[in-house]
Amino acid sequence: MGKLFAVEIIYRGIFQKTLAKNITRGIVLAAHNDGKLGISFGRYGDSPERNGIPAKSFAIIADDEQTLEAGMAQYEPKQVDLTVVLDDTLCKGAESWAWYGLQPVHHALKPGSTLIVVSLQDARTLLKSIHRREEPYKLAVLKGVTSFSGMWVYKDDHTDVRVLGAIAKALQEVVSLKALEQFITEKLKSPVKVASAKLAYERFKTIEVKPGEGNPEELFKFALPDWTDMRQGVSIKGQPQGGPYADPITKEVGGFRPARNELFKKYSTRSERPVVNFSTCTKCTLCWLNCPDASFDVTPDKTYDANLETCCGCGVCEAVCPVKDCITMVNESQFTDNASQWEAYRKDKDAYLKWLEKTIESAEPLEKRAYGYRYRGQYKEQAEEALEIAQKG
Ligand code: SF4
Ligand code: SF4
Numbered sequence: 001m002g003k004l005f006a007v008e009i010i011y012r013g014i015f016q017k018t019l020a021k022n023i024t025r026g027i028v029l030a031a032h033n034d035g036k037l038g039i040s041f042g043r044y045g046d047s048p049e050r051n052g053i054p055a056k057s058f059a060i061i062a063d064d065e066q067t068l069e070a071g072m073a074q075y076e077p078k079q080v081d082l083t084v085v086l087d088d089t090l091c092k093g094a095e096s097w098a099w100y101g102l103q104p105v106h107h108a109l110k111p112g113s114t115l116i117v118v119s120l121q122d123a124r125t126l127l128k129s130i131h132r133r134e135e136p137y138k139l140a141v142l143k144g145v146t147s148f149s150g151m152w153v154y155k156d157d158h159t160d161v162r163v164l165g166a167i168a169k170a171l172q173e174v175v176s177l178k179a180l181e182q183f184i185t186e187k188l189k190s191p192v193k194v195a196s197a198k199l200a201y202e203r204f205k206t207i208e209v210k211p212g213e214g215n216p217e218e219l220f221k222f223a224l225p226d227w228t229d230m231r232q233g234v235s236i237k238g239q240p241q242g243g244p245y246a247d248p249i250t251k252e253v254g255g256f257r258p259a260r261n262e263l264f265k266k267y268s269t270r271s272e273r274p275v276v277n278f279s280t281c282t283k284c285t286l287c288w289l290n291c292p293d294a295s296f297d298v299t300p301d302k303t304y305d306a307n308l309e310t311c312c313g314c315g316v317c318e319a320v321c322p323v324k325d326c327i328t329m330v331n332e333s334q335f336t337d338n339a340s341q342w343e344a345y346r347k348d349k350d351a352y353l354k355w356l357e358k359t360i361e362s363a364e365p366l367e368k369r370a371y372g373y374r375y376r377g378q379y380k381e382q383a384e385e386a387l388e389i390a391q392k393g
Contacts, residue, residue: 001070002063005174006077007167009057010094010105011086012271013049015148017042019086020057022160026180027059027167029187033179036061037068043076052269052313054094061174080108082171084163087146087271088119089332091129093219095268101221102268104131111135114170114206118142118159120389121333123207129333132214138206142166144390146271149379157383158196161188162390165200177201196390203393215336222263247300248343254300260310266293267338270313272329275359278303278345278352280326287317287327297342305342330363 024040062068242259
């Protein structure tokens, strides 16, 4: 038996599906040029995907047919030689449709192997979000803006070939730079993309992450009932309604917080979160009515607080709120908890409003932040900008 390698790509469903597919397919086709065999596939359990849901794609590479067949007998690799994370907000952990609880992004990474994150942040900052583990690993940042596109449109900003260049450096046994250049030249027919891949290859560097380094947060997990614990027949436990709750300062009880399924937390689908200005809120109820995940709590003073344990970051509330800057979507990576914004506002209004102003200032304009395809030529403009940032390194 020859050697078998697995590369895993963690990406945001729909927005990065084509990107992830292009990368895993590129690994296989480039490895062919080195005389290796391979296959790329998406994680079955992540399909059908929903916007932003953490999902995985794999490339399996082997020296020979027999080894590849043995590797393919697994539903998905239990351990991988390299993990790539295509959106740095996923460093907080991935919770897909296909497993229970939150998984750290290095969940399947072999000890001593490399984790690559596409990000504008540095590796040490990312470690504040990436959970601790007992085994050491290497961490590399591929400098670049998060590349999002849609189901039918693709932003050709070279993220795919840049990631491939980094993989060629990190895992030379899987694909050599020469084989990668040949693949890009013959299949993608783009000398500029060859240059992008080479630049990423040359600039690639890692830091060593020691055992115990990283985010100390306990991962959200729970035990599934054993089949012998299950009741006879089909019965679905009814959901209680929820009810009023207390103001942290006056202790006055009021408002309404719907009861929510404690086990169904989907906040790792979020790459942005809403921040709310409770001082300018007119209590019009539109955010509460339109939130697809019923994530708003009606506070005891009848304003609306986005419950960040359940918010998936879709941005509908920002779009429907009629008051300027009352709800603003901001990048998720700057937050380390899901604490109530309204409680923070109630405890220290001035400090909250100052924090809010600063946070909103740092948010990019809506057309840049949005995942969607908004106008003709948008992706071309964004791709040029992304490339410029990547080239500066
Ligand atoms: S972003 Fe707004 S509308 Fe979307 S789930 Fe979160 S709170 Fe609800
Ligand atoms: S949509 Fe805006 S103004 Fe209306 S209740 Fe929600 S936060 Fe307040």
